[in-house]
Every structure is written in C-alpha cells, then in structure tokens.
Amino acid sequence: xxxxxxxxxxxxxxxxxxxxxxxxxxxxxxxxxxxxxxxxxxxxxxxxxxxxxxxxxxxxxxxxxxxxxxxxxxxxxxxxxxxxxxxxxxxxxxxxxxxxxxxxxxxxxxxxxxxxxxxxxxxxxxxxxxxxxxxxxxxxxxxxxxxxxxxxxxxxxxxxxxxxxxxxxxxxxxxxxxxxxxxxxxxxxxxxxxxxxxxxxxxxxxxxxxxxxxxxxxxxxxxxxxxxxxxxxxxxxxxxxxxxxxxxxxxxxxxxxxxxxxxxxxxxxxxxxxxxxxxxxxxxxxxxxxxxxxxxxxxxxxxxxxxxxxxxxxxxxxxxxxxxxxxxxxxxxxxxxxxxxxxxxxxxxxxxxxxxxxxxxxxxxxxxxxxxxxxxxxxxxxxxxxxxxxxxxxxxxxxxxxxxxxx
Amino acid sequence: xxxxxxxxxxxxxxxxxxxxxxxxxxxxxxxxxxxxxxxxxxxxxxxxxxxxxxxxxxxxxxxxxxxxxxxxxxxxxxxxxxxxxxxxxxxxxxxxxxxxxxxxxxxxxxxxxxxxxxxxxxxxxxxxxxxxxxxxxxx
Numbered sequence: 161x162x163x164x165x166x167x168x169x170x171x172x173x174x175x176x177x178x179x180x181x182x183x184x185x186x187x188x189x190x191x192x193x194x195x196x197x198x199x200x201x202x203x204x205x206x207x208x209x210x211x212x213x214x215x216x217x218x219x220x221x222x223x224x225x226x227x228x229x230x231x232x233x234x235x236x237x238x239x240x241x242x243x244x245x246x247x248x249x250x251x252x253x254x255x256x257x258x259x260x261x262x263x264x265x266x267x268x269x270x271x272x273x274x275x276x277x278x279x280x281x282x283x284x285x286x287x288x289x290x291x292x293x294x295x296x297x298x299x300x301x302x303x304x305x306x307x308x309x310x311x312x313x314x315x316x317x318x319x320x321x322x323x324x325x326x327x328x329x330x331x332x333x334x335x336x337x338x339x340x341x342x343x344x345x346x347x348x349x350x351x352x353x354x355x356x357x358x359x360x361x362x363x364x365x366x367x368x369x370x371x372x373x374x375x376x377x378x379x380x381x382x383x384x385x386x387x388x389x390x391x392x393x394x395x396x397x398x399x400x401x402x403x404x405x406x407x408x409x410x411x412x413x414x415x416x417x418x419x420x421x422x423x424x425x426x427x428x429x430x431x432x433x434x435x436x437x438x439x440x441x442x443x444x445x446x447x448x449x450x451x452x453x454x455x456x457x458x459x460x461x462x463x464x465x466x467x468x469x470x471x472x473x474x475x476x477x478x479x480x481x482x483x484x485x486x487x488x489x490x491x492x493x494x495x496x497x498x499x500x501x502x503x504x505x506x507x508x509x510x511x512x513x514x515x516x517x518x519x520x521x522x523x524x525x526x527x528x529x530x531x532x533x534x535x536x537x538x539x540x541x542x543x544x545x546x547x548x549x550x551x552x553x554x555x556x557x558x559x560x561x562x563x564x565x566x567x
Numbered sequence: 568x569x570x571x572x573x574x575x576x577x578x579x580x581x582x583x584x585x586x587x588x589x590x591x592x593x594x595x596x597x598x599x600x601x602x603x604x605x606x607x608x609x610x611x612x613x614x615x616x617x618x619x620x621x622x623x624x625x626x627x628x629x630x631x632x633x634x635x636x637x638x639x640x641x642x643x644x645x646x647x648x649x650x651x652x653x654x655x656x657x658x659x660x661x662x663x664x665x666x667x668x669x670x671x672x673x674x675x676x677x678x679x680x681x682x683x684x685x686x687x688x689x690x691x692x693x694x695x696x697x698x699x700x701x702x703x704x705x706x
Contacts, residue, residue: 353639353668360668360689361585368592 182227182303184296186210187217187243188261189235197230200289204297214238218246226256227303228296233262244277257299259283341410348406355399362392401527404458405512408535413452415539417562420446420492424481427460438468438477447483447490449559455535462528463555467496470522490561495554501547575703577603578631580612580648582640589690590635596693599700604628609643613651631661632703638667638674649681664699666691
C-alpha cells in the first residue's frame with residue numbers, strides 16, 4: 161500500500177521522498193511486546209523509537225517529532241490514558257496521532273475516554289501484524305506528505321521572499337531611473353529657458369548697439385560686435401540642437417503610418433531661407449512609412465538642412481528626395497549636389513560633435529546627424545550615406561513599411 | 568487716465584529687466600500707440616488684475632486690453648496665473664499671449680489648454696506686436 165502511494169508521486173517530488181524518514185514512537189512496559197511491534201513495523205523503513213513508560217515517552221517527544229504514537233493503555237504508574245493527556249497538553253503534539261494498544265476487553269466508556277484524549281484508533285491484543293502495519297503506514301504516509309508540503313511551503317515562502325526582495329530592488333532601480341529621467345528633463349528645461357535667456361539678451365543688446373549707435377562706431381567696433389553676435393547665435397544653435405538631441409532620446413516612441421509628402425513639405429517650410437535658395441525635387445508618389453512624427457521631422461529637417469548647406473561656394477544647392485520600397489522596408493533617399501564626404505568618415509559623421517574634412521568650413525554644431533541617427537534607431541530603422549568628395553551625398557534612411565491591409 | 572484716449576493697455580508679466588526693455592523697444596518699433604504696465608511676477612499679475620497692493624489705483628492701473636505673460640516667473644509661474652484667470656467667475660476679457668523662451672511643445676499645449684490665445688517665442692518682433700495690437704485697436 162505504501163509503495164503504491166510512493167510511486168504515485170509526481171516526478172519532481174519523488175527524489176525527495178526516500179529522504180523523508182519519519183519517526184514512530186512505541187510505548188509499552190513489556191520489552192517483548194515492544195520488540196514484536198518493532199519487528200512488524202520495521203518493514204515500513206521508518207525510524208522506530210521505543211519507550212518503556214509514559215515518562216520515557218514524554219522525554220522522547222521533547223526531542224523528536226513523531227508521525228504516530230503506538231501507546232499501550234495498561235502500564236504501571238502512568239497508564240496510557242494519563243500519558244496521552246500529558247502529551248496533548250503540549251501544543252506541538254496536539255495533533256500527533258495516537259493508536260492505543262490494549263489487551264483488555266475495553267469498555268465503550270474507556271474507548272470514549274481514549275477518543276476524547278485524541279486517540280485516532282485502537283489496536284487489540286494480540287496484534288495482527290498486517291493490520292498494525294497497515295494502520296501505522298497510513299499515519300507514516302500522512303506525516304511524510306505533511307513534511308513534504310511543509311518543505312514546499314518553506315521553499316515557496318523563501319521564493320516569495322526572494323521575489324519580494326528582487327521586486328524591491330527593481331522598484332528602487334525604477335525609482336532611481338525615474339528620478340534621473342526627471343532630473344534630465346528639468347535639466348533640458350533649464351537649458352531651454354535659463355541658458356538661452358542671457359543669450360537672447362546678448363543678441364538683443366548687440367542689435368540695439370548696431371541700430372542706435374552704429375553710426376558712431378568705427379569699422380573695427382562693427383566687426384567686433386558682429387563677431388559677438390555670431391558667437392552668441394552659435395551658442396543658441398548649440399543649446400537648441402542639444403535640446404533636440406535630448407528630446408529625441410527621451411521621446412516616447414509610437415509608430416504610425418505617415419505620409420512622407422506632408423512631413424517633407426512642412427519641414428521645408430520650417431527650414432526657411434536656406435531651403436528657399438535650394439532647388440528641392442520631391443518625387444511624386446512617395447511611399448508611406450511607419451514612423452513617429454516628431455522623430456521623423458527631426459530626421460528630415462537635419463538631412464535637408466545639411467543637403468542645402470554643404471555646397472561649394474557659388475553652387476546652387478539641388479536636392480532630390482525619393483523612396484524605394486524594399487520588401488517590408490522603405491528606403492528614403494535625400495540626395496544633394498554638395499561637397500561630398502570621404503568614405504573613411506561615412507560612419508563617424510553620425511556620432512555627436514563629429515565634424516570632419518571640409519564640413520568644418522561650414523557653420524554647424526556637429527549634432528544634426530547624431531540626431532538623425534538616434535531618431536532613426538528609436539524608430540527601429542537604419543541610416544547611412546553613399547558619397548565621395550566632390551560627388552554629392554546620398555543619405556538614406558530605412559524605415560519599416562506600414563502593414564498592408566489584407567487584400 | 569489712459570482708457571478714454573483709446574490707446575490699448577498692455578499688461579506685461581515679466582521678471583527679466585532685459586526682456587522688459589526689449590518688449591518696450593519692440594512696442595516702440597511696432598509704431599502702435601500703447602501703454603504698457605509691468606508686473607514682475609505671478610503674484611503681481613494677479614494683484615494688478617484685482618487692483619490690489621501697489622496697483623490699487625484703478626485710474627493709474629486700468630484693466631488691460633491684452634496680457635503678455637512669461638511662463639517662468641517667481642512666486643507664481645505663468646501657468647498658475649493662467650489657471651487663476653480661468654478660475655475667476657468674471658473672467659477678464661483680455662486675451663493672454665504667452666511670451667516665453669521655451670519652444671517645448673508640452674508648454675505650448677498646456678498653455679493653450681489653459682486658455683492662452685497665442686504662444687510667442689522671445690524676443691517678440693515689432694511686426695508681430697503691430698499685428699496683434701492692431702487687432703486689439705479694431706475692437
């Protein structure tokens with residue numbers, strides 16, 4: 161019977177079961193009976209502990225937990241019922257099953273007394289080995305199950321504690337991240353307001369000087385003021401570009417199908433005077449892309465502003481914008497007739513503050529292409545350039561194509 | 568007594584003396600006749616609108632026809648001033664124009680939600696002011 165229960169265990173636990181040996185307490189004043197019961201029960205493979213009287217039994221109970229107590233009713237000094245009463249006084253043994261063993265013709269009253277004391281069963285002498293073994297093995301199995309459940313509960317509790325601790329760590333990290341993020345936002349906000357305010361005053365007063373006192377200043381003073389104005393405006397560009405770079409990094413990205421045509425027209429109108437001088441050709445029927453509107457605007461405005469800026473002196477900028485549909489991607493091309501870029505620098509130019517080769521002769525902050533790169537990455541796309549010095553540049557941006565509605 | 572002359576009354580809420588100077592200059596260059604009163608923070612702006620404190624004299628500090636409001640202000644910021652205006656049972660009729668160094672779209676959206684009529688980035692240009700003040704004059 162016991163074997164059957166054992167093999168019925170789920171695989172994960174079966175490895176633990178042979179280790180879970182439980183204790184059985186035999187209490188009897190007659191050594192012969194103790195020995196006989198021990199012999200019968202030894203087949204269960206559990207640990208058997210013997211006690212010769214009630215006192216010894218209580219001593220054993222102080223040291224060990226027992227799956228079941230086989231308690232002789234008829235003992236000198238302290239009989240089985242008295243022993244059971246003492247055992248039950250201790251909360252730890254409130255539920256330990258007790259099987260009374262009695263040779264008497266036990267009256268119903270005695271049996272009732274036994275049950276009141278928490279007996280779970282009676283065995284009458286002479287004991288039938290199979291019956292004793294079967295009865296005890298039920299309690300052995302019960303104790304083992306309880307033990308397993310207890311271990312699992314402890315494991316679970318430990319796991320829960322671990323998880324709770326990990327969760328706490330994650331929550332703390334999250335909190336720190338949130339703080340860092342909000343500090344960063346506060347930082348860029350003050351860059352936007354506080355750093356740019358004095359710059360505005362600077363350029364404002366330069367204008368005042370030139371307008372109101374210009375006639376009283378000599379050529380050198382004019383040059384100095386213009387240098388001052390350029391420096392202040394450059395600083396203003398830098399703070400603006402850094403802000404855009406920061407915003408591209410922290411913007412929450414939500415991709416949606418975007419008509420390139422609209423965005424490009426809007427961006428061109430915003431670039432203003434620089435674009436007005438350029439001949440910009442937009443191919444008809446541009447493909448739709450999956451993009452985040454703000455990030456796409458940042459990409460296009462920087463690419464277009466570069467395309468119209470880096471032209472050799474005396475050359476009118478010409479820009480061509482077209483798309484190529486490739487599987488589930490759309491490649492957007494921005495092609496110019498500018499100074500071109502040496503292939504050695506084709507990767508480097510997308511890093512922040514990298515201004516290489518002839519680019520350095522032009523006004524710029526070195527942030528524009530870093531904004532493009534980051535914005536494209538954040539939309540799950542790629543960007544690059546095909547170019548050589550003197551041959552213009554062809555910048556490309558790969559963006560996912562919107563899913564086609566099922567035909 | 569400014570009002571009877573028909574010149575629009577501007578309330579400029581601005582803490583930076585530089586920006587106050589540039590505003591005055593832009594108004595002058597816009598060639599539109601207007602009287603500008605300055606409140607240097609959000610609390611002063613509310614005091615002005617209620618004719619309290621140093622603005623108690625209603626004749627000297629008449630209710631404005633238009634308000635130019637900076638967002639970053641000491642004590643009460645521009646958003647809080649906008650909120651206060653929105654809470655008034657008799658809402659001042661003067662349109663509120665946000666004048667700020669911020670080009671953050673969040674600021675613009677928030678200001679518009681709170682009832683700002685227009686959002687201008689500093690410095691205000693004389694052409695912008697003449698257009699805006701010209702509309703006030705027609706009313």
